[in-house]
Amino acid sequence: MTQQDANFLKENNARHLWHPMAHPADSIANPPDIIVEGHGVRIVDVDGRETVDAVGGLWNVNLGYSCEPVKQAIADQLGRLPYYSIFRGTSNDAVIELSTMLREFFAPDGLVRAFFTSGGSDSVEVSLRLARQYHKLRGEAGRIKFLSLKKGYHGTHTLGASVNGNANFRTAYEPLMPGCFHIPAPYTYRNPFDETDPARLAQLCLAALEDEIAFQGAETVAAFIMEPVLGAGGVIPPHESFMPGIRQICDRHGILLIADEVITAFGRTGSWSGSRHWGVRPDLMCTAKAITNGYFPFGAVMIADQVAEVFEADRSGKGSIGSGYTYSGHPVGAAAAIACLRETERLQVKDNAAARGAQLWAGLGRIKEKYGLVGDVRGGHGLMCAVELVSDRDAKTPIDKKTIGKVHRVAYESGAMLRVSGNNIILSPPLVVGEADVEIILSALDAGLASVA
Template identity: 35%
Template sequence: MTVQPNSIEARDIAYHLHSYTNARKHEEIGPIVIESGKGVHVTDTDGKTYIEAMAGLWSVAVGFGEKRLAEAAARQMEKLAFYHTFTHKSHGPAIELAEKLVAMAPVPMSKAYFTNSGSEANDTMIKLVRYRANALGQPQKKKIISRIKGYHGVTWASASLTGLPNNHRAFDLPMEGILHTSCPHYWREGRDGESEEDFATRCAQDLDALIQAEGPETIAAFIGEPVMGAGGVIVPPKTYWEKIQAVLKKYDILLVADEVICGFGRTGNMFGCETFGIQPDIMTVSKALSSSYLPISALLINETVYAPVADQSSEIGTFGHGVTAAGHPVAAAVALENLKIIEEKDLLGNVRALAPHFQESLRTLEDHPLVGEVRGVGLIAAIELVTDKPQKLSLQPPGTMGAKAFGLVQKNGVILRAIGDALAVCPPLIVEKEHIDTIVETTRRSLDELQAELG
């Protein structure tokens, strides 16, 4: 793309530092500026329309341009544009949303606590876990175990939980007290002749060994996404969560389910915990909570977590944590309307109806010379790209092939996301069969172009 002087693209280059972007490369090529969205499509300032097959950032469940959400925001803005939840204050939307989320939870939960992003929710979780340990007279029991390739945010604390090297490099992360155990990617990490169940057993043994090495009395919690999202859409092997939970139970370690991507229908159930039989003590949710129309997130905590925290706040005189916009009335009102839309339009039913076609259609790409694996569940998947299928090798440096394929697919009218050398697919929950067919056809055509380019 040639950036014209004084264009909106040139102004972006001049003044805007972007997330997850090579800043120097951005100076050269500039942005694609998205101007509008409707349903599963977005349109840029040049008038080109794309299927947004990543639902924005895993998040626009009800699609773009949903008037009911705009109207809900306007109504609440006129009634009460802002109020906080500090010092015994509250407001209707926050109360209703807390009640709704506790009722929706797949396991008994006691309270909802609001923040503004998945990162903030997981950052707050770390503080809660430490606060609770002090309340219980267990000051040594504060370490948290995450997983290699897990993704839990980008604040100083939540980025430490994230198990991706580029989220740590040059940031002096991870912080002390955060540990990482095995990535449960069977296709990549499984040994020759090892079944999925045996691989799951080995992952659980790795976790047990790490706990033993650190000292069980020092481990407070384990955090995991039901399906790992930004680490490459890694679906857990059979029996994985059953075996992981058995280890945690043995050592009295809290289980935190990061439902930021999986929550509200993505995997074919309202929560990924239901899909994989996970019984968490804490859940973090965001993204599809409001379809990302406005920033909002929440932690759901059970009574085992809440009671000591409440007791400690009574002893100190306050729970000394909070952010100004937590439970913002406009964001909460939009989230409530968004959840109504998901329920009234039976988007969970749409996921269940279309998931088989979505997964089967994508898996037809496995016959392509450049595809090593297609993996997924519900309406989330990834296409792993290789140049050598038997050896599971790709172009060097890592990520080169993913970036090339992503660029070609986008040029051809579909927005996916390159995660290393995998292409992630995560369309809005309102997606239709014809959209899925276009996504798959466009991806195949783009991979054919990439194969021709590579010779």
């Protein structure tokens, strides 16, 4: 890149576009880092600074930035069939092959059908629609409500935002869809029960779910949606009893369980799916992100056999899927996903996620002991970790924006791109990250914290 090109980018940075999840004025006042290259687990900015990407793109670049089989599959498909719709009456070879591969990949989760989307928010929206339609087909048209967790994140479409459990993604757009209700998350650091024992907290949250179902009326509830490990809400892993308990309650009341695995599917937790990590079979599973390694916008809703049977046995015509996107089953995205699945399994990235996740988790434990402004560290399940910063450990007062911003900037200058979410620093590097890369991430975070300690 020439200096003239670099100057052009800097002069126009944040001037003519609005960035997601950011205030436009803040982006202008504090221009975003401009990333121009990526290779392996490293990214390079417009000034030539190279850093380890501890964000993994946005939880999605599991195979890093140099996965040649995926890039080649995209190029080959573009040369052969760059697009064709899979709306009723037509299909393409890539999407048929992918659906077969996904059925095999998710067989241990009991998922046998795929409905393709353009991304995670789409997948959540479709899953919620299908849940309502499922109950209507079974003659239970009154089951229209949804339950979810506070702190949960389920995208930005209207239904997804309605089941979101974080006010930051809701209040500016309310009123949202009626009929969506939330229970406390199993968040040991902050919860309304003042409970720090994970097992006990899980039981209290499950009791809250039972109480909410009784209050709403089980016959009015369509589905409960949850992330097996809460991601954007601050990496909140539940106790091992929690998701199995949710499954039992849903079964007891005829409520569908939707696993939002847009982040956790394909190995990030150290298991091939987050649900499998807890030994649970969901009725519907939302996927996206790592399905194409972030190289192409693509997603899939995976559907369990018992749900598929209801739709496929329908003879009234009401089982017709009245949902879909222009780019559902895009052949280029499907080709990318096929190559990505093959590489994901060939490299057994879940095993590296478990090993490097344990290394990262241990390092964060040492950092917590070193700095009083670290209120909590969370993770321990693959490459999903968070560091919650506070100005007062006893009061758990969230650290101010300026201070955490300095931590982020110094860490970046010290060799690692981190992600800031509220008063949390979230770490979700590619699943091919190496041992030395993890040490760079820990060292950079240490430098950032030292700058404000």
